[in-house]
Amino acid sequence: MSSLTIAMPKGRIFEEAADLLRQAGYRLPPEFDDSRKLILDVPEENIRFILAKPMDVTTYVEHGVADIGIAGKDVMLEEERDVYEVLDLKISACYLAVAGLPGAKITDVAPKVATKYPSVASSYFREQGEQVEIIKLNGSIELAPLIGLADRIVDIVSTGRTLKENGLVELERICNITSRLIVNPVSYRMKDLQIDELVERLSLVVDGNEEVNL
Ligand code: PRP
Numbered sequence: 709m710s711s712l713t714i715a716m717p718k719g720r721i722f723e724e725a726a727d728l729l730r731q732a733g734y735r736l737p738p739e740f741d742d743s744r745k746l747i748l749d750v751p752e753e754n755i756r757f758i759l760a761k762p763m764d765v766t767t768y769v770e771h772g773v774a775d776i777g778i779a780g781k782d783v784m785l786e787e788e789r790d791v792y793e794v795l796d797l798k799i800s801a802c803y804l805a806v807a808g809l810p811g812a813k814i815t816d817v818a819p820k821v822a823t824k825y826p827s828v829a830s831s832y833f834r835e836q837g838e839q840v841e842i843i844k845l846n847g848s849i850e851l852a853p854l855i856g857l858a859d860r861i862v863d864i865v866s867t868g869r870t871l872k873e874n875g876l877v878e879l880e881r882i883c884n885i886t887s888r889l890i891v892n893p894v895s896y897r898m899k900d901l902q903i904d905e906l907v908e909r910l911s912l913v914v915d916g917n918e919e920v921n922l
Pocket of ligand 1: 846847848849850863864865866867868869870871
């Protein structure tokens with residue numbers, strides 16, 4: 709049986725994703741959690757993991773160099789990718805919101821909005837009938853209103869700490885976000901049994917965890 713390649717997001721989603729795989733019975737070695745290696749083979753499970761930047765997971769899966777990936781719904785919304793979204797893993801829950809400085813008066817015809825999600829932000833403001841100018845940044849979005857680069861931001865809110873510690877307030881909530889299991893369409897045809905088994909095992913864990921959390 710050919711092995712499965714799974715693209716894992718490095719960073720904050722990683723730990724929860726690894727936990728979920730372990731709960732589903734996959735034996736991941738301890739060095740898995742604390743390694744700088746970007747490719748980790750787990751021969752006893754016939755799985756190869758590649759560790760990617762969260763924003764890049766969909767690229768690896770779309771190009772078929774990973775059969776499966778774990779990607780945030782934020783990334784899925786931002787980029788239209790030719791991948792199947794097969795399971796809501798219900799981990800790394802957060803939401804996308806519009807935020808800004810409290811009481812800031814916006815006089816511009818097209819206020820500036822800084823974000824890592826230009827496409828989501830444009831569609832959101834278009835639907836609201838608001839004209840804005842989008843400024844794409846790659847991180848530390850909360851800086852933008854503080855130093856006068858933008859009037860507002862569209863960004864992920866998790867605990868709300870980053871907004872609070874930088875004196876910003878949430879203005880509108882756009883949508884909830886969780887991590888999703890995504891699959892390359894060709895892999896799904898070629899490795900359907902292996903992939904179905906993984907999806908089945910993970911969905912049992914997700915459903916079980918949900919019951920515990922109710
Ligand atoms: C994300 C997001 C916010 C922050 C929200 O940034 O863009 O800045 O986390 O989390 P909180 O509500 O729990 O404070 P991340 O740390 O991923 O880094 P980035 O600024 O490089 O995008």
